[in-house]
Amino acid sequence: GESVGLHLPTLSVQEGDNSIINCAYSNSASDYFIWYKQESGKGPQFIIDIRSNMDKRQGQRVTVLLNKTVKHLSLQIAATQPGDSAVYFCAETPNDYKLSFGAGTTVTVRA
Amino acid sequence: NAGVTQTPKFRVLKTGQSMTLLCAQDMNHEYMYWYRQDPGMGLRLIHYSVGEGTTAKGEVPDGYNVSRLKKQNFLLGLESAAPSQTSVYFCASSYYPDREEWETQYFGPGTRLLVL
Numbered sequence: 001g002e003s004v005g006l007h008l009p010t011l012s013v014q015e016g017d018n019s020i021i022n023c024a025y026s027n028s029a030s031d032y033f034i035w036y037k038q039e040s041g042k043g044p045q046f047i048i049d050i051r052s053n054m055d056k057r058q059g060q061r062v063t064v065l066l067n068k069t070v071k072h073l074s075l076q077i078a079a080t081q082p083g084d085s086a087v088y089f090c091a092e093t094p095n096d097y098k099l100s101f102g103a104g105t106t107v108t109v110r111a
Numbered sequence: 112n113a114g115v116t117q118t119p120k121f122r123v124l125k126t127g128q129s130m131t132l133l134c135a136q137d138m139n140h141e142y143m144y145w146y147r148q149d150p151g152m153g154l155r156l157i158h159y160s161v162g163e164g165t166t167a168k169g170e171v172p173d174g175y176n177v178s179r180l181k182k183q184n185f186l187l188g189l190e191s192a193a194p195s196q197t198s199v200y201f202c203a204s205s206y207y208p209d210r211e212e213w214e215t216q217y218f219g220p221g222t223r224l225l226v227l
Binding site for chain 2: 009034036041042043044045046049089091098099101102103104
């Protein structure tokens with residue numbers, strides 16, 4: 001079964017607000033985590049990654065937080081824009097090279 | 112640099128027909144992957160390849176075959192298509208996944224397959 005899951009399948013956010021997308025994982029051996037963004041009709045696009053020896057990593061308008069104690073991963077998007085509307089997937093590496101994906105959270109940005 | 116490309120973009124098959132999906136990458140990546148994506152589910156790994164001439168099974172390999180005759184190409188074949196294989200298929204590639212310098216997977220645009 002799925003070892004990576006997202007807490008909510010959908011998220012509606014007002015333009016300009018911050019978004020928080022959550023993900024729970026179950027494999028303690030995973031040491032690398034990735035967030036992907038998938039727009040309609042396109043393939044998943046890399047957003048940001050984090051290794052298990054870190055608890056926070058920041059990119060451009062995005063921050064990923066990792067809590068290994070409770071096996072929780074989150075993606076924060078600052079000042080959400082209409083172009084951020086997409087499906088967001090978290091993925092983990094339970095072994096060397098195969099990613100395990102969650103089901104995804106659909107983010108809709110309201111104008 | 113086109114990245115990862117997939118052909119065709121869309122295809123309709125009748126049950127029992129066969130077809131081959133082509134994935135090509137121009138990034139000199141060693142590892143290549145085929146996933147399928149179904150509504151409400153994440154991507155599930157069908158087959159993967161760790162280098163030219165090698166292939167291995169993923170989570171959901173039944174009903175599919177693959178070949179990696181050239182480093183830049185990874186083919187996914189359906190010998191006898193079934194309605195359960197209606198899905199969107201994504202190809203991905205990555206560098207050497209050394210645990211010290213793991214590289215992310217880069218995805219193609221997808222192939223939408225409908226089996227009637």
